[in-house]
Amino acid sequence: MKYAFAKRVRHLQSSAVRDILKVVGRGDIISFAGGLPDDELFPFKGIEEAFSRVFAAGKGSALQYAETEGYRPLRESILERMEVKKGIKNYSNDEILITTGSQQAIDLFSRIMLGPGDVILTEDPTYLAALQVFHSYEANVVAVDSDDDGMLPEDLELKMKQLKPKAVYVVPTFSNPAGRVWSLERRKELVGLAHKYNVVIFEDDPYGELQFLKDETYVPLAALDDGSHVLYTSTFSKIAVPALRTGWIMGPYQIIRMMSQAKQANDLHTNSLSQQALYQLCTNFDLDGHIEHLSKVYKERMEVMVKCLTHSNLSGMSFVKPKGGMFLWIELSERLNTTILLNEAVKNGVAYVPGEPFYAGIAKKNTMRLNFTHSSPETIQKGIQSLVTVLSKNVDEQEHFFV
Amino acid sequence: MKYAFAKRVRHLQSSAVRDILKVVGRGDIISFAGGLPDDELFPFKGIEEAFSRVFAAGKGSALQYAETEGYRPLRESILERMEVKKGIKNYSNDEILITTGSQQAIDLFSRIMLGPGDVILTEDPTYLAALQVFHSYEANVVAVDSDDDGMLPEDLELKMKQLKPKAVYVVPTFSNPAGRVWSLERRKELVGLAHKYNVVIFEDDPYGELQFLKDETYVPLAALDDGSHVLYTSTFSKIAVPALRTGWIMGPYQIIRMMSQAKQANDLHTNSLSQQALYQLCTNFDLDGHIEHLSKVYKERMEVMVKCLTHSNLSGMSFVKPKGGMFLWIELSERLNTTILLNEAVKNGVAYVPGEPFYAGIAKKNTMRLNFTHSSPETIQKGIQSLVTVLSKNVDEQEHFFV
Known part of the structure; x- marks a missing residue:
């Protein structure tokens, strides 16, 4: 049977984040995609x-x-x-x-x-x-x-x-x-x-x-x-x-x-x-003390992620160091399209959310969101290494192409 | 400031049931209004x-x-x-x-x-x-x-x-x-x-x-x-x-x-x-055993309510004896409007839900819903007595008026 849905469902789509989470959750992939807190830190x-x-x-x-x-x-x-x-x-x-x-x-x-x-x-x-x-x-x-x-x-x-x-x-x-x-x-x-x-x-x-x-x-x-x-x-x-x-x-x-x-x-x-x-x-319960602890641990992870990215010297990359929260937002060389690259990254063992679906206006397709709260410092190091490998390779190919 | 709500809120109103619940919940009133299970029977x-x-x-x-x-x-x-x-x-x-x-x-x-x-x-x-x-x-x-x-x-x-x-x-x-x-x-x-x-x-x-x-x-x-x-x-x-x-x-x-x-x-x-x-x-947990017990207790309460109503000999009243569930639906003399009578009933210590808001088409205003699951048999007896007093008085007045 063909079901006659209301007009408004045209705008209902499963969100990219959750669809990725579904796939990534199953495998052995380091995920910077979900907006998840660390469940080992839960009170x-x-x-x-x-x-x-x-x-x-x-x-x-x-x-x-x-x-x-x-x-x-x-x-x-x-x-x-x-x-x-x-x-x-x-x-x-x-x-x-x-x-x-x-x-x-x-x-x-x-x-x-x-x-x-x-x-x-x-x-x-x-x-x-x-x-x-x-x-x-x-x-x-x-x-x-x-x-x-x-x-x-x-x-x-x-x-x-x-x-x-x-x-x-x-x-x-x-x-x-x-x-x-x-x-x-x-x-x-x-x-x-x-x-x-x-x-x-x-x-x-x-x-x-x-x-x-x-x-x-x-x-x-x-x-x-x-x-x-x-x-x-x-x-x-x-x-x-x-x-x-x-x-x-x-x-x-x-x-x-x-x-x-x-x-x-x-x-x-x-x-x-x-x-x-x-x-x-x-x-x-000492909720304030808990939040203070959470913020301290998340800050350390953010610092590790920032350090790894900075050391990577990836051509064309920029970001603002977060003062709080759960996310790091990266802008890459304009030649890169993070939506297209996601598949390759996942194959290389790391996931992120492409920037595109976050835009109401014209999307910058060379952006991505990385979550730093759900992975340990060691995992962050490993994951960023994998990510940078994929990105570098593609920047180089593009640069070669454009020479 | 005047807020510009969307057109669809014209149809959003607090439901009669919940508005009554709010008032009734505060006082010393016997309520047959809410669709509540008995919390003393909760597992x-x-x-x-x-x-x-x-x-x-x-x-x-x-x-x-x-x-x-x-x-x-x-x-x-x-x-x-x-x-x-x-x-x-x-x-x-x-x-x-x-x-x-x-x-x-x-x-x-x-x-x-x-x-x-x-x-x-x-x-x-x-x-x-x-x-x-x-x-x-x-x-x-x-x-x-x-x-x-x-x-x-x-x-x-x-x-x-x-x-x-x-x-x-x-x-x-x-x-x-x-x-x-x-x-x-x-x-x-x-x-x-x-x-x-x-x-x-x-x-x-x-x-x-x-x-x-x-x-x-x-x-x-x-x-x-x-x-x-x-x-x-x-x-x-x-x-x-x-x-x-x-x-x-x-x-x-x-x-x-x-x-x-x-x-x-x-x-x-x-x-x-x-x-x-x-x-x-x-x-x-023995959920089936629990449901069996619930049904037994609720059936007893329903029987008490039915008995009290039947014995009241209220002129013009009819109902179908429930085979399950939580509600008894009553039709009264066509001269009675249960929406108007609610206030008097509440003043007399008993609450119900008038039938009117349950209709999508033309409402029978001489109907009401009584819940029998949230009151003990003693409370049901007392509440029905109060209710019948209010209803009888109004039926009599109407009959007198129409003579």
Whole structure:
């Protein structure tokens, strides 16, 4: 039988990252592809104890249907943490929604905000699974010119004025894929322009706490706003564990309420046993100490990767050394197409994500994203060696060809 | 600021059930409103042990990101269970998707299948949160004439022929809200017509295992089909616990694959720690024995409710005694409007769900849904007494008025 799918599925494709993960996960390949934290660093005992505490209370009601908005003590705990850690203090208990991971926050926001043809502005490159969601609601995704400090205000204002976007989607701190950090000035300019042109900002901050330079401060857009124009989402996936699929979104009451109604239609509520366990984790476990340890280990791995790449002297390569997060973004000789080269790399025992699917606008096909959090320093050395072998060979061939 | 929501949110409203639950949950009111299982009957120890087993294996990878399609051993376990218990044997491991509750299965199916104006046929009355989802994708929901045995084949065929629906949504066994069971003949006729007119059937079966008459057999539509036209969804919420938000959907590969891609955009994957625990529950716990016990207790409660209602001799009341599930559906004197009466009932200490929001077509406003699984027999007696007091008073007043 031929099934008559809705028009919007034209935009639904399995993401490149996950398709690669599937193949790579099976073999003996070093993968810098997935956006995975290291499961050997998970707070396994902490999570186990957190669940034990919930079960020890012995209440059947802990396993009953629950409020769509989320487990109230967890919401309060997150609000407090966000105020202390991030300086976000505009939101009350009614202005936070617990979501099934921050992916669902992106999806619910798009569902209530983006109709066919509606414009949403993004960085370029940006998180590919967000692009996938925007496209699935048939939105018109437009990239704003950016440099290493964030979106360029001139282009941003021009596009706000001309295209009347519904929203701007940004990952301003340790972005995926580029690993970049917006300057404070650019953050302020974005919030200012959002107010001037009445545009909602969707701030996606899954990596913000994985910070490598202790003395630097990265103020979230939500802390620069008055509570009217910024939605802020983050998740336990990177600072605790991904398996529990628990994230949150904070923002203006009207939007959070509408998202909560969309969530009710979508999955009723987020797994509430996990929410109760995460509340226990926040309360009885040294989450800050854990994050500090995580950041230290991830920084060491990043340094190893940077060192290996620098020593390789690969012709035409450039990158910005990450100040946090999970990714290193590389630009190569313009003669290389990383999408085409992926197959050869995988055959040579190493995987990455080609840059192409991260672009909303014209893709730079000579880019790639490397994850440094899921491999040991030894594996990183070995993997980068394999990768450089493939790249060097191809650069040389191309140069030979072009001579 | 005025936020420019997408057109589709016009159809998103907080469901009546959940709004009532919120108010009722706070007070000292006997609630027959929520579709809640009894949390004192939850397999609390079984769930606790299931989680312990997962933690005892001590693998960090248990807490890592996981496959969108679901935890493979759980999928296999469900497939096997569905074959043994339900006679469903058309589907392979690639034709089942683990969802964040069966609500998500309804939502993902609608997302990939229903565009603005697309027709979906339903029973009348039917599950209100399904109606909410269909409307949120701007579908045209059309009710098919039904009696106590299911949809009337003549009206069904007429509407299939004339309206070219994308799908038919049905809850053929112990339906929500009507608590009805389709006859085998009607089931066969529906599957036959679906083949004739190339329409997909979405079979929602959350209550099928809560069966009160042991010697009867209710064959799922999925077991009457050849694997090409029926999607079958069910959940652990009613047979185990709702907090874990874990359900499943089985169906033709192309549809399951497309839903899986939509799920990836929606929430990446279902909580995988819970999936692993539920696999342990299926493997190491007497789930069938538990369901048998549940059904026995729920049947007793249903009998108490039926007895109280029968003894009340309320003028103009009728209902069909449920053969399973969680709900009793009552039709009252045509002079009563249960939506209007709800306030008075709540003031008198008892809550129910008015029938109106369950209708896709013209609502019978003299109907209500009563849940009998979440209250003890004593509470049921007390609650029905309060309810009957309110209803009798209003019937009498109306009769007096009409004399």
